Amino acid sequence: MHTKSKQAPSAGEETIGRRNFMGVAIGAAAAGAAAVVPFAAAAQGAPSPTPPTGRPAAPNGPPLGPPPGESLRPPGGANGPRLYRVEADIKDVEIDGKIPEDLSGAFYRVGPDPMYPLAPRNIPFDGEGHVSMFRIQNGHVDYKSRYVRNDRYKAQEKAKRILFPIYRNPMMDDPSVKGLSRSTANTHIMNHRNYLLSLKEDSPPAALDLLTLETIDPNYRFDGQLESAAFTAHPKIDSETGDMIAFGYEAKGFGTDDVNVFQITPQGKMVWSAWIKVPYVGMIHDFAVTQKHIIFYVVPLAFDKAQLESGGIHWSWYGGQPTYFGVLRRGGDGKDLRWFKGPERCSTHVMGTFDDGNHVYVDVEMSQYNPFPFMPMRDGSRWDPVKGASQITRLSVDLSKKSVKDYQMETLYPGFFGALPRQDDRYNTMPYRYGYLPCPDPDPKDKSKRPSACWVRFDNQTRKAQIFNAGEGTTLNEVVFAPKSKTSGEGVGYLMGVANRNLEGGRGDLIILDAEHPEAGPLATVKLPIRAVPQIHGLWVPEWQLPAKSA
Ligand SMILES: [Fe+2]
Numbered sequence: 001m002h003t004k005s006k007q008a009p010s011a012g013e014e015t016i017g018r019r020n021f022m023g024v025a026i027g028a029a030a031a032g033a034a035a036v037v038p039f040a041a042a043a044q045g046a047p048s049p050t051p052p053t054g055r056p057a058a059p060n061g062p063p064l065g066p067p068p069g070e071s072l073r074p075p076g077g078a079n080g081p082r083l084y085r086v087e088a089d090i091k092d093v094e095i096d097g098k099i100p101e102d103l104s105g106a107f108y109r110v111g112p113d114p115m116y117p118l119a120p121r122n123i124p125f126d127g128e129g130h131v132s133m134f135r136i137q138n139g140h141v142d143y144k145s146r147y148v149r150n151d152r153y154k155a156q157e158k159a160k161r162i163l164f165p166i167y168r169n170p171m172m173d174d175p176s177v178k179g180l181s182r183s184t185a186n187t188h189i190m191n192h193r194n195y196l197l198s199l200k201e202d203s204p205p206a207a208l209d210l211l212t213l214e215t216i217d218p219n220y221r222f223d224g225q226l227e228s229a230a231f232t233a234h235p236k237i238d239s240e241t242g243d244m245i246a247f248g249y250e251a252k253g254f255g256t257d258d259v260n261v262f263q264i265t266p267q268g269k270m271v272w273s274a275w276i277k278v279p280y281v282g283m284i285h286d287f288a289v290t291q292k293h294i295i296f297y298v299v300p301l302a303f304d305k306a307q308l309e310s311g312g313i314h315w316s317w318y319g320g321q322p323t324y325f326g327v328l329r330r331g332g333d334g335k336d337l338r339w340f341k342g343p344e345r346c347s348t349h350v351m352g353t354f355d356d357g358n359h360v361y362v363d364v365e366m367s368q369y370n371p372f373p374f375m376p377m378r379d380g381s382r383w384d385p386v387k388g389a390s391q392i393t394r395l396s397v398d399l400s401k402k403s404v405k406d407y408q409m410e411t412l413y414p415g416f417f418g419a420l421p422r423q424d425d426r427y428n429t430m431p432y433r434y435g436y437l438p439c440p441d442p443d444p445k446d447k448s449k450r451p452s453a454c455w456v457r458f459d460n461q462t463r464k465a466q467i468f469n470a471g472e473g474t475t476l477n478e479v480v481f482a483p484k485s486k487t488s489g490e491g492v493g494y495l496m497g498v499a500n501r502n503l504e505g506g507r508g509d510l511i512i513l514d515a516e517h518p519e520a521g522p523l524a525t526v527k528l529p530i531r532a533v534p535q536i537h538g539l540w541v542p543e544w545q546l547p548a549k550s551a
Helices: 018-031 151-159 305-309
Strands: 094-097 105-112 129-137 140-147 188-192 195-199 206-209 215-217 244-249 258-264 270-277 293-298 301-303 315-317 323-329 338-342 346-356 359-367 391-398 408-411 434-440 453-459 464-469 474-476 480-483 493-501 507-514 524-531 537-542
Touching (some): 105 480, 129 195, 140 524, 270 323, 293 346, 293 359, 346 391, 346 434, 480 537
Antiparallel strands (some): 188 195, 195 206, 244 258, 258 270, 323 338, 346 359, 359 391, 434 453, 493 507, 507 524
């Protein structure tokens, strides 16, 4: 395992070895300089300094930030509603400030919004997919939300009870739904051929109308071209051609070690497909695509057959297992795939990627181990929030060296702990400069309180960070970039995302920032009179990509 990055194109790089990386993570938490990472909504400025149940305080420091996935629980604390379930149409939402004149399009979000309280042993990643849309036009904003009407939703609606009680465990399903798609369609959304694809990585997408959010096809298989049993929640759009590159894991069915990777044109034609095998079956939530290569990262959040048979969820953290960084050529048959080995780590999302000659670089959120407190530890140990904290980490390999067996790691922004990184999506497959991340305030003034929620803009050339601090009592969801125009440069545009106001029962605000100056605060705040639906991921679709009328 190499921990020194010998070469990378960005200026001002600092290489941190494993020992130092751990020191940064532990030291920062202990000193209260940075709290630990939230998953779905990053940081939360809680009204009380009391740590959540089961969440230990850092030694000699303030309470740690909320655990990953906390934002998927109903906001508003103990006084908040247990379930949400409100489908809404709100015209001309109240706005503080002014919507920029060149901001026109739709901001979509999706997340799990359980129809019924989660069953015991289930986790907050489960729950039926609920899509919401902020339609922005001429300085006005309309809000709409609809559940995805897929097989699962309709079966439970008819039965008036839970029929799929445990996350990705078909053994626990009600006998009446055997053979039905288990998809929640609750994780991410993409715009493809004027369909809004609502994605869950264990199933094919659901296709929705971009304007009405009505479900058109609950099991969309790309006109029969989809070979894989599953479709990732994180497809990439080729920065040059507009093609969609995607994959499915467990692609030959439940628990299989097959991955199918493929490319589909904007017109919907599948033009490339390859099959590979993974070293072991673990969660492959995201991947990276450069102009030349496809990169997978296998982590020991691993398929757990015994746990499934005992009525538990699909995954457990298999401590002590290595990670694997796999690289294959685009357009090939997959036989050139090389796996590079590394120590126990976890990574869920990619911020950006590039290749430089024979070097391949992938920037990810990375923790020392399981980042999710609700994912069981296979050895029964107690979850450690410090080891579960994620930092933006650059993984790299030099493909010219045939004897190299390991990948390299470098922590890019020490002191910042967060998850759900994004970029200007026009640079999905090209070298990129700017990344965006929700994280707790890295330097809170009052260290007796839980750090407030921030969005950070990272500049990979200068290694500087600009911070928007949402203040106390707010949870921030993922932040998404919207360009000013088709031709504006990288990072020139707006950042937007939803804030939950925890002191107002979780009421939702859409916050819009100047992407070049997030520290200046909101240009506009779109003030919903209700909670926004829960969110894992969001998507900006500009006006020039929206259809004139519904399908
Ligand atoms: Fe994701």
